[in-house]
Amino acid sequence: MSLIDPRHRLLFFALFGIFTIFGTFVTIFGATLPKILAGFGWSYFTAGLVLGAGSIAYFTATFLAGALVKHYGAKLAILLGLGLAALGMLFFAATPDPLTNMLLCALIGVGQGCLEVGANWATLRIDTEGKGRPMSLMHSAFAFGAILGPIAVGLLLQAGLEWVTVYRGIAVIIAALALLAVPLNMQLGHTAPSKAAAPQRLRRNPAYWISFLGLFCFVGVELGLSGWIAEYFVQVFAYQPSQSAFLVSLFWVGMLAGRLGVPLLYHGPHQAEMLIALSGLATLSTAGLCLLGLMVASGLTQAIGLGLVFLAGLGCSIYYPAVISLLGKRFPQAQSQAIAFAATGGGIGAFVFPFVMSALAQGWGIRFGFAAYVIVAIAMTLAAIGLWITEPKR
Numbered sequence: 001m002s003l004i005d006p007r008h009r010l011l012f013f014a015l016f017g018i019f020t021i022f023g024t025f026v027t028i029f030g031a032t033l034p035k036i037l038a039g040f041g042w043s044y045f046t047a048g049l050v051l052g053a054g055s056i057a058y059f060t061a062t063f064l065a066g067a068l069v070k071h072y073g074a075k076l077a078i079l080l081g082l083g084l085a086a087l088g089m090l091f092f093a094a095t096p097d098p099l100t101n102m103l104l105c106a107l108i109g110v111g112q113g114c115l116e117v118g119a120n121w122a123t124l125r126i127d128t129e130g131k132g133r134p135m136s137l138m139h140s141a142f143a144f145g146a147i148l149g150p151i152a153v154g155l156l157l158q159a160g161l162e163w164v165t166v167y168r169g170i171a172v173i174i175a176a177l178a179l180l181a182v183p184l185n186m187q188l189g190h191t192a193p194s195k196a197a198a199p200q201r202l203r204r205n206p207a208y209w210i211s212f213l214g215l216f217c218f219v220g221v222e223l224g225l226s227g228w229i230a231e232y233f234v235q236v237f238a239y240q241p242s243q244s245a246f247l248v249s250l251f252w253v254g255m256l257a258g259r260l261g262v263p264l265l266y267h268g269p270h271q272a273e274m275l276i277a278l279s280g281l282a283t284l285s286t287a288g289l290c291l292l293g294l295m296v297a298s299g300l301t302q303a304i305g306l307g308l309v310f311l312a313g314l315g316c317s318i319y320y321p322a323v324i325s326l327l328g329k330r331f332p333q334a335q336s337q338a339i340a341f342a343a344t345g346g347g348i349g350a351f352v353f354p355f356v357m358s359a360l361a362q363g364w365g366i367r368f369g370f371a372a373y374v375i376v377a378i379a380m381t382l383a384a385i386g387l388w389i390t391e392p393k394r
Contacts, residue, residue, distance in 0.1 A: 008126040010184070011122065011126065011185070012123075014180070014181060015123060015141075016137075016138060016141045017141070018078065018082070018119060019138055019139065019142045020142070020144050021173055021174055022112070022115055022141075022142055023142035023144065023147075023149070027145075027146040027252065028149040028150065028166055029227060030223075031150035031153040031154070031249075033227065033228070033231055034241045034244060036093070037231075038241075039096070040096035042098065043362060044361045045358050045362045047358055048357070049098065049102060053103070053105045053106045053109070054112075055109060055350040055352075057105070057109030057110045057113070058109035058112050058350055059343075059350065061112070061113025061114055062117055062344045063340055063341070064113075065113055065118065065343075067336075067340075068117075068118075069117055069118055069121050069336045070336045070337065074118040074121050075184070076118075077114045077115070077117060077118030078114065079181060080111070080114045081116075081118060082174055082178035083111070084107055084110050085107075085111030085115070087111075087171075088105070088111065089108060089167050089171035089174060094164070109347075113347060120324050120339055124325070124328040124335055127328070134263075135324055135325045136321040136322070137260070138321070139259050139321040140255075140259035140260045143256035144256055146249075147253055149166070150230075150246060150249040151249050152166055154243065154249075202334055205330065205331075205390075207327070207387060207391075208331075208338060211323050211338070211345070211387065212342050212344070213379070214323055214342075214384060215343065215345045215346035215349065216348055217377070217379045217380035217383060218316070218319045218323075219345075219353075220353030221282065221316065221353075222316050223350050223353070224376070225286065225313075225373065226251055228357060228361075229251055229309060230248055231244070232293070232370055233247050236366065237305055250309050251309050251310070252313055253313060254313020254314035254315075254316075255313040256313075256317075257310075257313075257317065258314045258315075258316075259317045259318060262278075262317070271326060272322075272326065272388035272391050273388060274318065275319060276381065276385055278319070279319055279380055279381040281312075282311075282312050282316045282380070284315075285308045285311040285312035286312055287377075288311075290371045290374055292304055293367050294367070319380070319384070320346070324339060326391075353372075353376060356369075356372065360372055
Protein backbone atom coordinates (compact mmCIF):
# COMPACT_ATOMS: atom_id res chain seq x y z
CA MET A 1 0.00 0.00 0.00
CA SER A 2 1.08 3.62 -0.52
CA LEU A 3 2.28 5.67 2.42
CA ILE A 4 -0.64 8.11 2.10
CA ASP A 5 -4.20 7.20 1.20
CA PRO A 6 -4.96 8.95 -2.16
CA ARG A 7 -8.10 10.45 -0.62
CA HIS A 8 -6.01 12.40 1.88
CA ARG A 9 -2.95 13.38 -0.16
CA LEU A 10 -3.95 17.00 -0.70
CA LEU A 11 -4.58 17.45 3.02
CA PHE A 12 -1.33 15.66 3.85
CA PHE A 13 0.73 18.00 1.68
CA ALA A 14 -1.05 21.03 3.13
CA LEU A 15 -0.28 19.84 6.66
CA PHE A 16 3.27 19.08 5.53
CA GLY A 17 3.67 22.74 4.53
CA ILE A 18 2.22 23.90 7.83
CA PHE A 19 4.56 21.65 9.81
CA THR A 20 7.51 22.94 7.76
CA ILE A 21 6.88 26.55 8.70
CA PHE A 22 6.07 25.40 12.25
CA GLY A 23 9.58 23.97 12.53
CA THR A 24 11.07 27.13 11.08
CA PHE A 25 9.59 29.58 13.54
CA VAL A 26 10.31 27.28 16.50
CA THR A 27 14.05 27.03 15.87
CA ILE A 28 15.04 30.52 14.73
CA PHE A 29 14.84 31.62 18.37
CA GLY A 30 17.81 29.41 19.17
CA ALA A 31 19.62 30.42 15.99
CA THR A 32 19.29 34.12 16.81
CA LEU A 33 19.93 33.77 20.55
CA PRO A 34 23.56 35.02 20.43
CA LYS A 35 22.42 38.11 18.47
CA ILE A 36 19.48 38.73 20.79
CA LEU A 37 21.70 38.53 23.86
CA ALA A 38 24.27 40.88 22.34
CA GLY A 39 21.86 43.31 20.68
CA PHE A 40 19.31 43.66 23.49
CA GLY A 41 21.76 43.27 26.38
CA TRP A 42 19.70 40.47 27.92
CA SER A 43 21.14 38.05 30.45
CA TYR A 44 20.63 34.30 30.13
CA PHE A 45 17.98 34.59 32.83
CA THR A 46 16.05 37.29 30.95
CA ALA A 47 16.17 35.24 27.75
CA GLY A 48 14.83 32.28 29.71
CA LEU A 49 11.93 34.35 31.00
CA VAL A 50 11.00 35.57 27.52
CA LEU A 51 11.09 32.11 25.97
CA GLY A 52 9.45 30.63 29.06
CA ALA A 53 6.38 32.81 28.54
CA GLY A 54 5.86 31.19 25.16
CA SER A 55 6.25 27.75 26.68
CA ILE A 56 3.66 28.40 29.40
CA ALA A 57 1.20 29.59 26.77
CA TYR A 58 2.05 26.57 24.61
CA PHE A 59 1.34 23.87 27.18
CA THR A 60 -1.81 25.65 28.33
CA ALA A 61 -3.03 25.85 24.73
CA THR A 62 -2.27 22.19 24.01
CA PHE A 63 -4.40 21.09 26.95
CA LEU A 64 -7.32 23.27 25.88
CA ALA A 65 -6.88 22.42 22.19
CA GLY A 66 -7.76 18.79 22.92
CA ALA A 67 -11.31 19.83 23.80
CA LEU A 68 -11.39 22.24 20.84
CA VAL A 69 -10.49 19.48 18.38
CA LYS A 70 -12.85 17.00 20.04
CA HIS A 71 -15.88 19.27 19.63
CA TYR A 72 -15.07 21.31 16.51
CA GLY A 73 -12.47 19.33 14.58
CA ALA A 74 -8.91 20.11 13.55
CA LYS A 75 -9.54 22.94 11.08
CA LEU A 76 -10.54 25.58 13.63
CA ALA A 77 -7.56 24.74 15.83
CA ILE A 78 -5.14 24.94 12.89
CA LEU A 79 -6.50 28.24 11.55
CA LEU A 80 -6.51 29.78 15.02
CA GLY A 81 -2.94 28.60 15.57
CA LEU A 82 -1.70 30.03 12.28
CA GLY A 83 -3.38 33.38 12.87
CA LEU A 84 -1.99 33.87 16.37
CA ALA A 85 1.50 32.73 15.38
CA ALA A 86 1.59 35.13 12.42
CA LEU A 87 0.55 38.04 14.64
CA GLY A 88 3.17 37.25 17.26
CA MET A 89 6.00 36.76 14.77
CA LEU A 90 5.13 40.02 13.03
CA PHE A 91 5.97 42.11 16.10
CA PHE A 92 8.45 39.95 18.06
CA ALA A 93 11.83 41.68 18.68
CA ALA A 94 10.55 45.04 17.40
CA THR A 95 11.64 46.41 20.79
CA PRO A 96 14.23 45.19 23.33
CA ASP A 97 11.67 45.45 26.16
CA PRO A 98 11.51 41.98 27.81
CA LEU A 99 7.88 42.30 28.94
CA THR A 100 6.63 43.15 25.45
CA ASN A 101 8.54 40.22 23.98
CA MET A 102 7.22 37.92 26.71
CA LEU A 103 3.65 38.79 25.71
CA LEU A 104 4.43 38.25 22.03
CA CYS A 105 6.13 34.93 22.81
CA ALA A 106 3.01 33.90 24.73
CA LEU A 107 0.87 34.71 21.70
CA ILE A 108 3.13 32.59 19.51
CA GLY A 109 2.99 29.81 22.11
CA VAL A 110 -0.81 29.69 22.00
CA GLY A 111 -0.63 29.42 18.22
CA GLN A 112 1.91 26.61 18.43
CA GLY A 113 -0.23 24.68 20.90
CA CYS A 114 -3.30 24.84 18.67
CA LEU A 115 -1.26 23.79 15.64
CA GLU A 116 0.37 20.91 17.52
CA VAL A 117 -2.82 19.18 18.58
CA GLY A 118 -4.87 19.97 15.46
CA ALA A 119 -2.25 18.86 12.95
CA ASN A 120 -1.27 15.72 14.89
CA TRP A 121 -4.92 14.66 15.26
CA ALA A 122 -5.51 15.14 11.52
CA THR A 123 -2.37 13.16 10.67
CA LEU A 124 -3.45 10.27 12.89
CA ARG A 125 -6.74 10.09 10.97
CA ILE A 126 -4.87 10.08 7.67
CA ASP A 127 -2.88 7.00 8.79
CA THR A 128 -5.20 4.26 7.49
CA GLU A 129 -2.58 1.51 8.03
CA GLY A 130 -1.96 2.40 11.66
CA LYS A 131 1.83 1.96 11.43
CA GLY A 132 2.78 5.53 12.27
CA ARG A 133 4.62 6.16 8.99
CA PRO A 134 2.57 9.24 7.95
CA MET A 135 3.16 10.71 11.41
CA SER A 136 6.92 10.26 11.13
CA LEU A 137 6.92 11.73 7.62
CA MET A 138 4.81 14.65 8.82
CA HIS A 139 7.28 15.40 11.60
CA SER A 140 10.09 15.24 9.06
CA ALA A 141 8.51 18.43 7.68
CA PHE A 142 9.03 20.01 11.09
CA ALA A 143 12.69 18.97 10.93
CA PHE A 144 12.98 20.31 7.38
CA GLY A 145 11.65 23.67 8.50
CA ALA A 146 13.93 23.62 11.51
CA ILE A 147 16.89 23.26 9.15
CA LEU A 148 15.74 26.06 6.84
CA GLY A 149 15.19 28.57 9.66
CA PRO A 150 18.73 28.64 11.09
CA ILE A 151 20.26 28.49 7.59
CA ALA A 152 18.22 31.55 6.59
CA VAL A 153 19.39 33.33 9.73
CA GLY A 154 23.01 32.38 9.06
CA LEU A 155 22.88 33.58 5.47
CA LEU A 156 21.27 36.86 6.49
CA LEU A 157 23.90 37.44 9.17
CA GLN A 158 26.73 36.77 6.72
CA ALA A 159 25.12 39.10 4.18
CA GLY A 160 24.98 41.85 6.79
CA LEU A 161 21.16 42.00 6.95
CA GLU A 162 19.17 42.43 10.14
CA TRP A 163 18.19 39.14 11.79
CA VAL A 164 14.71 40.46 12.63
CA THR A 165 13.95 40.40 8.90
CA VAL A 166 13.49 36.63 9.19
CA TYR A 167 10.75 37.06 11.80
CA ARG A 168 8.81 39.42 9.57
CA GLY A 169 9.18 37.16 6.54
CA ILE A 170 7.96 34.10 8.45
CA ALA A 171 4.93 36.06 9.70
CA VAL A 172 3.92 36.76 6.09
CA ILE A 173 4.38 33.08 5.11
CA ILE A 174 2.28 31.90 8.07
CA ALA A 175 -0.51 34.30 7.15
CA ALA A 176 -0.44 33.01 3.54
CA LEU A 177 -0.69 29.40 4.77
CA ALA A 178 -3.70 30.31 6.88
CA LEU A 179 -5.48 31.68 3.80
CA LEU A 180 -4.61 28.54 1.79
CA ALA A 181 -5.91 26.30 4.58
CA VAL A 182 -9.37 27.91 4.66
CA PRO A 183 -10.89 25.89 1.76
CA LEU A 184 -9.32 22.54 2.83
CA ASN A 185 -11.64 19.70 3.83
CA MET A 186 -10.63 18.43 7.27
CA GLN A 187 -13.78 16.51 8.07
CA LEU A 188 -11.96 13.30 8.97
CA GLY A 189 -14.63 11.96 11.26
CA HIS A 190 -14.79 11.37 14.98
CA THR A 191 -14.93 8.05 16.77
CA ALA A 192 -18.16 7.24 18.52
CA PRO A 193 -18.24 7.77 22.28
CA SER A 194 -17.46 4.72 24.33
CA LYS A 195 -16.43 3.73 27.82
CA ALA A 196 -12.82 3.70 26.62
CA ALA A 197 -12.97 7.45 26.21
CA ALA A 198 -13.94 8.07 29.83
CA PRO A 199 -11.33 10.16 31.70
CA GLN A 200 -11.04 7.60 34.50
CA ARG A 201 -10.20 4.87 31.97
CA LEU A 202 -7.46 7.01 30.46
CA ARG A 203 -5.94 7.78 33.85
CA ARG A 204 -5.80 4.12 34.83
CA ASN A 205 -3.61 3.27 31.83
CA PRO A 206 0.15 3.68 32.60
CA ALA A 207 0.84 4.66 28.97
CA TYR A 208 -1.26 7.80 29.48
CA TRP A 209 1.13 9.05 32.16
CA ILE A 210 4.34 7.63 30.71
CA SER A 211 3.72 9.41 27.41
CA PHE A 212 3.26 12.67 29.32
CA LEU A 213 6.57 12.10 31.12
CA GLY A 214 8.31 11.01 27.92
CA LEU A 215 7.32 14.10 25.94
CA PHE A 216 8.01 16.28 28.99
CA CYS A 217 11.64 15.09 28.91
CA PHE A 218 11.95 14.82 25.13
CA VAL A 219 10.84 18.36 24.33
CA GLY A 220 13.17 19.60 27.04
CA VAL A 221 16.09 17.81 25.38
CA GLU A 222 15.05 18.70 21.82
CA LEU A 223 14.45 22.39 22.40
CA GLY A 224 17.31 22.58 24.87
CA LEU A 225 19.85 21.29 22.39
CA SER A 226 18.31 23.26 19.53
CA GLY A 227 18.02 26.46 21.54
CA TRP A 228 21.41 26.45 23.25
CA ILE A 229 23.75 24.55 20.94
CA ALA A 230 24.80 27.73 19.09
CA GLU A 231 25.68 29.58 22.31
CA TYR A 232 27.35 26.43 23.72
CA PHE A 233 29.69 26.14 20.75
CA VAL A 234 30.49 29.86 20.84
CA GLN A 235 31.40 29.79 24.53
CA VAL A 236 32.96 26.32 24.82
CA PHE A 237 34.51 25.62 21.42
CA ALA A 238 35.34 29.23 20.41
CA TYR A 239 33.00 29.02 17.41
CA GLN A 240 32.28 32.14 15.36
CA PRO A 241 28.83 33.60 16.23
CA SER A 242 28.06 34.21 12.56
CA GLN A 243 28.57 30.49 11.86
CA SER A 244 27.02 29.09 15.03
CA ALA A 245 23.45 29.35 13.64
CA PHE A 246 24.31 26.52 11.23
CA LEU A 247 24.84 24.19 14.21
CA VAL A 248 21.12 24.37 14.91
CA SER A 249 20.51 23.28 11.31
CA LEU A 250 22.97 20.39 11.74
CA PHE A 251 21.02 19.12 14.73
CA TRP A 252 17.83 19.22 12.67
CA VAL A 253 19.54 17.54 9.71
CA GLY A 254 19.96 14.57 12.04
CA MET A 255 16.29 14.85 12.99
CA LEU A 256 15.27 14.94 9.34
CA ALA A 257 17.45 11.94 8.50
CA GLY A 258 15.71 9.86 11.13
CA ARG A 259 12.18 11.03 10.42
CA LEU A 260 12.55 10.33 6.71
CA GLY A 261 14.77 7.27 6.97
CA VAL A 262 12.87 5.25 9.58
CA PRO A 263 9.43 5.21 7.85
CA LEU A 264 11.00 4.63 4.42
CA LEU A 265 13.47 1.91 5.47
CA TYR A 266 11.70 0.21 8.38
CA HIS A 267 8.25 -1.27 7.82
CA GLY A 268 8.06 -3.51 10.88
CA PRO A 269 5.69 -3.29 13.84
CA HIS A 270 8.29 -2.71 16.56
CA GLN A 271 7.92 1.05 17.05
CA ALA A 272 8.60 0.92 20.78
CA GLU A 273 11.89 -0.95 20.35
CA MET A 274 13.04 1.50 17.69
CA LEU A 275 12.09 4.34 20.01
CA ILE A 276 14.30 2.94 22.79
CA ALA A 277 17.31 2.44 20.50
CA LEU A 278 17.29 5.96 19.05
CA SER A 279 16.52 7.56 22.40
CA GLY A 280 19.59 5.83 23.81
CA LEU A 281 21.65 7.24 20.94
CA ALA A 282 20.45 10.77 21.77
CA THR A 283 21.41 10.27 25.42
CA LEU A 284 24.93 9.05 24.60
CA SER A 285 25.49 11.86 22.11
CA THR A 286 24.39 14.52 24.59
CA ALA A 287 26.71 13.05 27.22
CA GLY A 288 29.51 13.07 24.64
CA LEU A 289 29.01 16.80 23.98
CA CYS A 290 29.26 17.51 27.70
CA LEU A 291 32.47 15.48 28.11
CA LEU A 292 33.95 17.08 25.01
CA GLY A 293 33.28 20.50 26.51
CA LEU A 294 35.76 19.69 29.30
CA MET A 295 38.61 19.47 26.79
CA VAL A 296 40.67 22.29 25.34
CA ALA A 297 38.94 23.90 22.35
CA SER A 298 40.56 22.93 19.06
CA GLY A 299 39.74 22.03 15.51
CA LEU A 300 39.49 18.36 16.54
CA THR A 301 37.01 19.00 19.36
CA GLN A 302 34.94 21.13 17.00
CA ALA A 303 34.87 18.36 14.39
CA ILE A 304 33.91 15.68 16.93
CA GLY A 305 31.31 18.04 18.37
CA LEU A 306 29.71 18.51 14.96
CA GLY A 307 29.36 14.74 14.60
CA LEU A 308 27.78 14.44 18.04
CA VAL A 309 25.30 17.22 17.24
CA PHE A 310 24.15 15.27 14.17
CA LEU A 311 23.87 12.01 16.15
CA ALA A 312 21.92 13.74 18.90
CA GLY A 313 19.44 14.96 16.29
CA LEU A 314 19.22 11.48 14.75
CA GLY A 315 18.57 9.97 18.17
CA CYS A 316 15.78 12.46 18.92
CA SER A 317 14.22 12.11 15.48
CA ILE A 318 11.33 9.69 15.93
CA TYR A 319 10.57 10.20 19.62
CA TYR A 320 7.66 12.61 19.30
CA PRO A 321 5.92 11.03 16.26
CA ALA A 322 6.43 7.51 17.65
CA VAL A 323 4.88 8.41 21.01
CA ILE A 324 1.91 10.10 19.31
CA SER A 325 1.41 7.10 17.00
CA LEU A 326 1.58 4.65 19.91
CA LEU A 327 -0.99 6.75 21.77
CA GLY A 328 -3.28 6.71 18.74
CA LYS A 329 -3.27 2.91 18.82
CA ARG A 330 -3.58 2.62 22.61
CA PHE A 331 -6.54 5.02 22.85
CA PRO A 332 -8.50 4.75 19.57
CA GLN A 333 -11.67 6.15 21.20
CA ALA A 334 -9.94 9.09 22.91
CA GLN A 335 -7.19 10.17 20.59
CA SER A 336 -7.64 13.94 20.97
CA GLN A 337 -7.62 13.76 24.78
CA ALA A 338 -4.59 11.46 24.92
CA ILE A 339 -2.62 13.51 22.38
CA ALA A 340 -3.49 16.77 24.14
CA PHE A 341 -2.37 15.44 27.53
CA ALA A 342 0.93 14.12 26.15
CA ALA A 343 1.53 17.34 24.22
CA THR A 344 0.86 19.27 27.42
CA GLY A 345 3.72 17.32 28.99
CA GLY A 346 5.89 18.39 26.09
CA GLY A 347 4.80 21.99 26.53
CA ILE A 348 5.63 21.97 30.23
CA GLY A 349 9.03 20.53 29.37
CA ALA A 350 9.53 23.30 26.82
CA PHE A 351 9.01 25.78 29.64
CA VAL A 352 10.78 24.12 32.56
CA PHE A 353 14.05 23.01 31.00
CA PRO A 354 15.07 26.15 29.06
CA PHE A 355 14.22 28.17 32.18
CA VAL A 356 16.32 25.87 34.37
CA MET A 357 19.06 25.92 31.73
CA SER A 358 19.17 29.72 31.67
CA ALA A 359 19.33 29.85 35.49
CA LEU A 360 22.11 27.22 35.65
CA ALA A 361 24.07 28.88 32.84
CA GLN A 362 23.74 32.25 34.56
CA GLY A 363 24.87 30.96 37.95
CA TRP A 364 27.25 28.09 37.18
CA GLY A 365 28.24 28.48 33.55
CA ILE A 366 26.88 27.06 30.33
CA ARG A 367 28.83 23.79 30.67
CA PHE A 368 27.06 22.95 33.91
CA GLY A 369 23.69 23.94 32.47
CA PHE A 370 24.22 21.83 29.37
CA ALA A 371 25.12 18.79 31.50
CA ALA A 372 21.64 18.91 33.05
CA TYR A 373 20.23 17.74 29.70
CA VAL A 374 22.08 14.43 30.05
CA ILE A 375 19.96 13.57 33.09
CA VAL A 376 16.80 14.60 31.24
CA ALA A 377 17.82 12.46 28.24
CA ILE A 378 18.27 9.44 30.51
CA ALA A 379 14.76 9.97 31.89
CA MET A 380 13.47 10.28 28.31
CA THR A 381 14.96 6.87 27.47
CA LEU A 382 13.49 5.32 30.63
CA ALA A 383 10.06 6.59 29.58
CA ALA A 384 10.50 4.91 26.17
CA ILE A 385 11.31 1.65 27.97
CA GLY A 386 8.17 2.14 30.07
CA LEU A 387 6.01 2.46 26.96
CA TRP A 388 7.52 -0.77 25.64
CA ILE A 389 6.93 -2.64 28.92
CA THR A 390 3.28 -1.54 29.12
CA GLU A 391 2.54 -2.26 25.45
CA PRO A 392 -0.25 -4.84 25.07
CA LYS A 393 1.26 -8.12 23.93
CA ARG A 394 -0.61 -9.73 21.06
